[in-house]
Amino acid sequence: MHLNGPPSQTIRARRSVRNYSPEDISPDLLQQLGEACADTTRSPFGETASFQIIEKPFKRGEPVKLGNYGLQRNPRYFFVGTISESPTALLGYGYLLEHLVLRATELGLGTCWMGYFNPEFFPEVTGDGLTPAIAIVGMKEKTRIGEKIMRAAIKADKRKDWSSLFFDGDFNHPLSDPGEYENPLEMLRLGPSSGNTQCWRIVREPGNVFHFHMRIVKKKYHAAGMHHVDIGIAMAHFELAAREAGLDGEWRVEDPRLALPDVTEYRVSWFPV
Numbered sequence: 001m002h003l004n005g006p007p008s009q010t011i012r013a014r015r016s017v018r019n020y021s022p023e024d025i026s027p028d029l030l031q032q033l034g035e036a037c038a039d040t041t042r043s044p045f046g047e048t049a050s051f052q053i054i055e056k057p058f059k060r061g062e063p064v065k066l067g068n069y070g071l072q073r074n075p076r077y078f079f080v081g082t083i084s085e086s087p088t089a090l091l092g093y094g095y096l097l098e099h100l101v102l103r104a105t106e107l108g109l110g111t112c113w114m115g116y117f118n119p120e121f122f123p124e125v126t127g128d129g130l131t132p133a134i135a136i137v138g139m140k141e142k143t144r145i146g147e148k149i150m151r152a153a154i155k156a157d158k159r160k161d162w163s164s165l166f167f168d169g170d171f172n173h174p175l176s177d178p179g180e181y182e183n184p185l186e187m188l189r190l191g192p193s194s195g196n197t198q199c200w201r202i203v204r205e206p207g208n209v210f211h212f213h214m215r216i217v218k219k220k221y222h223a224a225g226m227h228h229v230d231i232g233i234a235m236a237h238f239e240l241a242a243r244e245a246g247l248d249g250e251w252r253v254e255d256p257r258l259a260l261p262d263v264t265e266y267r268v269s270w271f272p273v
């Protein structure tokens with residue numbers, strides 16, 4: 001699935017939206033979202049996926065608790081997908097659904113990832129695949145005070161410093177000269193993550209090979225697979241911004257076996273081609 005505009009601009013524009021207008025999404029926009037779903041069928045690891053937009057008639061105006069935090073007002077349309085099971089399926093799902101989130105963002109719509117959704121809301125999803133998370137999509141409404149308080153509580157507008165996320169050669173040396181990968185790393189840093197936990201820890205090795213590691217920031221999120229999804233989202237942002245700058249590469253799971261800090265695991269690497 002391709003974005004129409006410059007990915008970095010869309011990544012900067014995206015925020016989680018928890019107040020939606022009860023308005024319809026226009027047939028034209030729904031068609032474009034449907035086309036994006038139809039185009040989002042295979043992860044970089046080769047898993048097959050299928051996404052659709054599901055409309056749910058929740059009671060208008062009443063905040064709905066769909067997950068374990070964040071009250072959603074007038075959520076009505078949802079990106080829901082399944083992905084074939086594999087050791088990298090949760091990364092693949094995060095990568096693919098974030099592409100849809102960014103496509104919706106560039107079409108002017110609001111979105112919010114939902115990690116702890118109630119599967120009973122979506123009996124339409126059948127089959128063997130995994131559905132680790134969903135995303136709300138809809139017409140944005142003005143931010144309300146409740147949403148502002150919630151954003152402040154989870155520090156939704158804050159991101160960790162570069163020095164705690166990006167490293168050079170090993171985990172002891174913060175990355176100080178990212179060169180042409182500065183923007184891809186910054187776009188990764190601006191990405192959404194479950195509870196804004198920002199579990200991404202990236203080590204660059206010579207030749208601009210980037211090893212993506214996952215810090216288990218919250219056991220509960222990890223148990224639900226959310227940190228894996230977060231890494232997939234990070235892959236999407238990094239790759240979109242790299243390709244925007246003309247930097248080509250591919251994803252491979254090849255553990256460099258670095259000395260790891262506590263509760264940190266290797267997941268995937270970017271190799272320039």
Ligand SMILES: Cc1cc2nc3c(=O)[nH]c(=O)nc-3n(C[C@H](O)[C@H](O)[C@H](O)COP(=O)(O)O)c2cc1C
Pocket residue numbers: 014015016017018067068069070071112113114115116117133154155156157190191192193194195196226229230233
């Ligand atoms: C995998 C995942 C699961 C999430 N689950 C929820 C959720 O259950 N409820 C919610 O309100 N927000 C959820 N979010 C949104 C995050 O809280 C949000 O991305 C983070 O606070 C950063 O804010 P921003 O998206 O506005 O940049 C989730 C995000 C991700 C990536």
